[in-house]
Amino acid sequence: MAVVAKWMCDRDNAMFDNKKDADAYDKMLELAENLTELLQKHIPSANEKEAEDFGILLARNKELLVQACKGKVEALEEVSAEPSNVTTLAANG
Amino acid sequence: MAVVAKWMCDRDNAMFDNKKDADAYDKMLELAENLTELLQKHIPSANEKEAEDFGILLARNKELLVQACKGKVEALEEVSAEPSNVTTLAANG
Numbered sequence: 001m002a003v004v005a006k007w008m009c010d011r012d013n014a015m016f017d018n019k020k021d022a023d024a025y026d027k028m029l030e031l032a033e034n035l036t037e038l039l040q041k042h043i044p045s046a047n048e049k050e051a052e053d054f055g056i057l058l059a060r061n062k063e064l065l066v067q068a069c070k071g072k073v074e075a076l077e078e079v080s081a082e083p084s085n086v087t088t089l090a091a092n093g
Numbered sequence: 094m095a096v097v098a099k100w101m102c103d104r105d106n107a108m109f110d111n112k113k114d115a116d117a118y119d120k121m122l123e124l125a126e127n128l129t130e131l132l133q134k135h136i137p138s139a140n141e142k143e144a145e146d147f148g149i150l151l152a153r154n155k156e157l158l159v160q161a162c163k164g165k166v167e168a169l170e171e172v173s174a175e176p177s178n179v180t181t182l183a184a185n186g
Contacts, residue, residue: 034167069158076127079131
């Protein structure tokens with residue numbers, strides 16, 4: 001039988017078929033963690049789970065966030081909780 | 094005596110010497126309001142004042158936010174509450 005390379009993101013053990021997707025996912029989680037950290041620093045009232053989910057939500061929708069910052073503010077209305085093009089193995093298993 | 098044109102942002106009556114600064118300020122507040130709205134939708138636990146301040150903080154630092162979304166995540170560490178280059182009349186009165 002053959003052996004096949006898999007790529008695991010060590011932030012949450014998500015598995016990927018290729019390095020490119022794994023890197024993109026890892027980068028997204030890094031952005032999410034930093035956004036959550038910034039948010040918790042400035043909004044002590046926000047509970048941890050919601051702050052984490054919001055960091056991930058923004059990171060998953062970073063293209064829309066960039067568009068909004070560049071002037072197309074209505075892009076924020078398209079921000080949604082569905083995973084963007086970065087899918088983990090489990091999602092497409 | 095001469096009469097001088099002033100530009101007022103009708104979101105909070107901030108006054109400006111020129112239209113360009115007034116427009117930039119108005120755009121920043123629009124982005125801030127939309128970010129706050131998105132945040133309150135996803136973080137019901139966040140109190141209103143903190144959510145508003147955080148929306149303004151992100152909007153004032155939108156260039157850093159864009160850099161972070163484009164991969165330079167450490168740019169978020171530079172996000173600060175000091176007003177960015179957009180200053181109102183009162184600030185430089």
